[in-house]
Amino acid sequence: MNVNGYLSAILVGAIVGLLGRLVLPGRQRLGIFLTFLIGVAMALLGTFLARAFHVDDNAPVHVWKLHWHWVTLAIQVGLAVIAIGAANALTYTRLSDFAPKRRKRTTRRRATKTT
Numbered sequence: 001m002n003v004n005g006y007l008s009a010i011l012v013g014a015i016v017g018l019l020g021r022l023v024l025p026g027r028q029r030l031g032i033f034l035t036f037l038i039g040v041a042m043a044l045l046g047t048f049l050a051r052a053f054h055v056d057d058n059a060p061v062h063v064w065k066l067h068w069h070w071v072t073l074a075i076q077v078g079l080a081v082i083a084i085g086a087a088n089a090l091t092y093t094r095l096s097d098f099a100p101k102r103r104k105r106t107t108r109r110r111a112t113k114t115t
Contacts, residue, residue: 012068012076013040020080028088038083046076 017039021028030038050056050072058071 009043010040013043015039016043016046016073016076016080017084019077020084023077023081024084024088028084029091030084030087034087035084038087039080042079042083043076046079047072049079050075 014036017035017037020039020042021030021035028035047056050069055071055075056069058069060069
């Protein structure tokens, strides 16, 4: 793999992570960096699985110098949805959602002595 391959894997990974996060309903408690890492990992795993099952040549699309395969992209996004859902489930804690609310400070009036 050359430098262009690594750069395209990073770019595709970021897009796959973003698409995986958009497909998953609800609020995710993951940061951008973790979403990016999951996207890159699932893009590489999806490419490997598509090549292993020989479906990486189905439905190619060529635009200018870019080319991709719809089946491979679907596999990558599906894996990203599963991984982001799993990471979200692992980072979820009840304590973070139900933290006790801070009480308001009240000012007490001093009792004045009347003599």
